[in-house]
Amino acid sequence: MTLFLAGVVHRAFEGRPLAPADPFLVRVYADMAELYGTAFDQERLAHANRTPFSHMAEGLLDALPAIEDPVDLIVVASAQPDFDPRLSAVSYLTEAVPGTPLAFALGDQGEAAPYTALRLAGQYAAAGRADRVLIAAVDQTTSPADPGPPRQGTDARDGAAALLLSADGPGAPIEVRQYAGLTLDEAHGRLREVLDGGVRRLVAGAGLAPERIAPPSPAGTEVVRPSPEFPCSGVWARLAEEVPRCARDGGTVVVADYAPQGPCGTDRGELSLCVVDFGAAAA
CATH class of the missing domain: 3.40.47.10 (Thiolase/Chalcone synthase)
Incomplete structure (x- = not known):
């Protein structure tokens, strides 16, 4: 079954929080770094954007036209995991859109993740299990557990895109x-x-x-x-x-x-x- 692109939006998120980094997250990342023998830069976390996926998902829904028909499938795709494991963009979107959608997150594929999400959506549609699909592709600059060079700077922004798909059009x-x-x-x-x-x-x-x-x-x-x-x-x-x-x-x-x-x-x-x-x- 063919899926039709009914809508696509992107939003950038900038501005850093005034509050210090959550002590719970500091402890989580310090413990993880010690366990896996890697580095945790607490100063980097303190100065990071700290924009959770769920906040970006909320912004995407604000940018999209109102979703009135039930959604059958939601996939959140990202190259990096959300920095705050206590929050879930998948759960937020499941509650925020009409219907009772199947929803999951997809990662560990770098820039290929949104394409894999689209391919899986097509397979669900072909099986008759998804007539309407919402896919979110998320970029987050806050990755304190990554020992590589951060994508951070004084003007670093987080960003996310949403693709709304339908099996029967329009689009x-x-x-x-x-x-x-x-x-x-x-x-x-x-x-x-x-x-x-x-x-x-x-x-x-x-x-x-x-x-x-x-x-x-x-x-x-x-x-x-x-x-x-x-x-x-x-x-x-x-x-x-x-x-x-x-x-x-x-x-x-x-x-x-x-x-x-x-x-x-x-x-x-x-x-x-x-x-x-x-x-x-x-x-």
């Missing part, structure tokens, strides 16, 4: 494809094959190099880039910007990204594509 039909175990060169080659089918616009995530995609494509595809500020939700923010023009002019838009797989340093990854056919939009 543009979508198709999701994921290809694992590809080198970056192979991923660019596979993407060129898709573009050769006649694609008006490509939203290319940070894992892809547009200069290695567009020139060989005879389709005259326009390549647009999302803000690197939002690794998981940025491509969907760019899609949201393109929707008014695409809905007016028609054509096909491809949203794509490439995420490394396996241990650090591997040369293999996953190419994820979401094909949105505005020319076949259902009224």
